[in-house]
Amino acid sequence: MRRFWAWPSELRFRGVLGINQRNGDYVLPNNPRCYYPRVDDKLLTKQICVRHGIPVPQTYAVIERHGDIQRFPQLLDGRHDFVVKPCEGSEGRGILVIVDFQQESFSTSSGERISVPDMRYHLSTILSGLYSLGGQPDRAIVEQRIVRHPVFESVAVKGTPDIRIILYRGVPVMAMVRLPTIASRGKANLHQGAVAAGVNLATGITSGGVCAGRAVSVHPDTGASIQHLQVPYWEDLLSAAMNLAGAIGLGYLGVDFVLDVNLGPVVLEANARPGLAIQVANRRGLRHRLDFIDAQSPEMRSPERRWELLEQLAEVV
Amino acid sequence: MNARRATLPVAAVLVLAGVLCFSLRSRSRDDQKALPGDTFWRVVYKLQFTAKKPGAKVFVALPVDTQYSRITEGVRQSGDTVTEKLLSRSRDTREVVATTQRAGAHNLTFDFSIHLSKQSKWRSASTRARLTAEQRAECLQAKKGIEVNDPIVRQALDRIQEEPASKVDLVERIFDYCFAEIGPGGRDAPSSAAEAIKEGVGTALGKARAMVALCRAAMIPSRLVTGFQIMHGVEARPHVWVEVLNNKHWEPYDPEFGFTRELPHNVLCVRRDGGAIVRVKDATALRTTFAISRVSAPVGSAGREKNPLDVFDLTRLPLEMHDVFALILLMPLGALVTAFFRTMVGIRTFGTFTPTLLALSFVYADWRTGIVVFITVLVLGFAARKGLDRLKLLLVPRLSVILTLVALLMVFGVSLLDYFDLTPSAQAVLLPMVILTMTVERFFLTSEEDGVRFACQLLFGTLAVGLVCYGVLRWEAVGRLLLVYPEMHLFTVALLVMMGRYTGYRLNELLRFRDLAERNV
16 A cells, blocks of 8 residues: 655655755755856866766857857758757756757757747747746857667657766765656656656666656556666766766765767766655665765775775665 | 754854843833833723725724823724724824724724823924925815804904904914803804804814814914823813914914913824814714723833933834834744745745745735735736747846736736725735746746646645745734844744754655655565
8 A cells, every 4th residue: 555654763764865954964064155056057067077088968059149049050060950958957947959950940859840030039048047047147058969879768758868876975876767758748857757767876777766756667658667777888877977076076966967879978967956856766765875975984985996885885775 | 064063052042142132121121110200091992883885994093192192002903804004194193094894883992002201202392394385275274163254253353353463472362262252161062163252152172163263264374183181081082172383383272271382291182184083984873982091001111211222122113113013023934934834844835935925915915805816917927928928038028028917917906806896905016016927937937847737836835835924924913022022033043043954854755755664665
């Protein structure tokens, strides 16, 4: 029988991290405010990635002024597929994935058609700050479209799955794969209806997942199992994540990857306040793993020895 | 975890400081007994009337603060289904307007306290008047009972003016005439100026009206004043006297008791336009009784020399400010409620302080009207925003269009309510329009991006938290207490500090993570 309620003592026993504790005990003490631009500003994140040899989607253009919008289709240099996103957006808002450009109209990944004036309007709303944190004027990034890796073909509907890794003091502590659904309209956002599956840190193999707050083991649209899938390039993902966490300098960080068929894992963005649904996807609380990291000596947390921690972490429940 | 360890001491220090202030001040309030000779009075107005329809209005004038007297405690009103507003247009009037919500017989009581002190100077003695031409003309006009142009009045004035006199002398002579030549009469005696002069006898009102009529006939601006002479009595009678404009000052003359230029300190002025203390609109059978009784000196109404520490005593401020200040002081409690719901319960709302501001506007308006207007504006604004989306407008112009729409909707919404006689209050317009605009925009964006269900959830959360805030802001007793002891907000801050370090689960997380409680997953 499904329960309607969990007692705080039960959640504490299971090591579930609540929002207040995440903010009060992990985000506020470990994430200095001055480093926030490194994650809030996606261009800055990209620059840091490039500097550290972490693959990111290639930037085609950055639109900073309304005047630049008029030059928009020309900026593309004849490219037919690309992604437009706000530089300081959050939760995947304002992102348009264009797969084709023909007869003065764009086709999005979900099959909609967008005229050139509509696209220019979309760009101007991005610049006005509609999607940015706090409504500040923003920039628009036009970048390479990720061609999704065939590995999750059967469990990602109408969009590209992404992989989130949460790192604490530079060590990955939990990971999940987010799979778009029809309900999420191709977006990999859990609160919009996407599915999430927990990933074993040591092996990169998925376990059961969650959709709309309910535990699931199959994709709601395709019925294909979301368990026992191997995330390809798992070690590359982990090392890129650790690399990036060190470069950004935030103690509690979420890093989002997507898998490109050619590039392999690329970083999409990083997040200073990663959500807590990852716990539901993994059916594990974060607390015990965070405590485990806190209990380690600085030497064990050093880049060379982190890998040893991962296997132990995967066993922490 | 240094921050966490510091939290408790900080909260403890705040609470301690609060308790200290509280006890020190409540002790000093006891010490601050009134000066010798000060007296305290309780005045009760009892009203009976029959409203012809819902929305009948009662206008109740209250004593104006003078050099020697002031209302120390807010007006407590008891009676059925009446909304009240304290209006104070100038230092000349102070009026409570009560609106009935049903037809039929009503009983109302208004109750307030007065502090009389000969030594205190709450207000400068100056009664300097700056009259507009219109006001001046009004103080020279003939009125019912003040027959300025009646031949009898003219003849009487001619007799008084037989010997030429200066203006001040003339006023004195007119006063002497009304005081001595018009004898005091019982209830049946004439109460209009002409008749009182003609018969040489008049009621107190008749004598005062005679003086006003004579002054006005001599082109000296003058007016009738109604008030009370404060003294113990179960059934107090309103007292009537005259004010004459002399050298830009209003000077009182009391033809009933014989005082001139200055009245005893226990005379309180209530209404200066010659009207009755209580007036009704759309109601009949008004019966009013006034009771004045002496009470022992209450706590916290001292009169003494000016002291810089008085700044912390908010109760010394004029009555008009009390309600507003009480409301302002309640705002932090609204924020406390919001903080509680957001960090302990986990209810999500549009904007952080939108609920508090909504609640504030509900206090000024009526909450039902407030919610109806809020929902209507939101629904229509949403529809308009949806249509506007096709135009693909830039952010700021688009928001401005919505603001304009919201403004128009509010105005016409209230007008519509009025059309259907649904007792609108113009204060409903006080619903924070910018907040409404942003709510419309956020509601639209949320419904587009995260679905209408989620948007409605947020809306519901906003309204629910707003209503709880409203409950807190409505809590007048607490507002008054805060006005007396604003240091109680040290406790509020202590609570907020504690809440700011609350790292336990939010109530909604007990639901959200309930699956994780299962041991065998």
